[in-house]
Amino acid sequence: xxxxxxxxxxxxxESCVRTLANAIxxxxxxxxxxxxxxxxxxxxxxxxxxxxDDITQAIVDAGxxxxxxx
Numbered sequence: 001x002x003x004x005x006x007x008x009x010x011x012x013x014e015s016c017v018r019t020l021a022n023a024i025x026x027x028x029x030x031x032x033x034x035x036x037x038x039x040x041x042x043x044x045x046x047x048x049x050x051x052x053d054d055i056t057q058a059i060v061d062a063g064x065x066x067x068x069x070x
Contacts, residue, residue, distance in 0.1 A: 003045050003070075005043050005068075006044065006068055008042050008059065016064070017037055020062055023058045023059065029048070030047075
């Protein structure tokens with residue numbers, strides 16, 4: 001599995017973190033997700049059938065802005 005880090009804009013509280021985690025987990029081939037409210041970042045482990053663009057779109061669809069850092 002690959003690991004990507006995203007800068008997330010719009011995370012305000014733990015409810016936002018749950019919403020974001022649920023949106024990402026709905027994608028296929030998602031492994032471990034770690035979201036830092038303090039840093040405004042999400043580290044996402046994913047399989048080869050999910051692209052960074054797919055993950056970005058899921059984040060945007062959940063109401064947040066995303067930038068892939070790595």
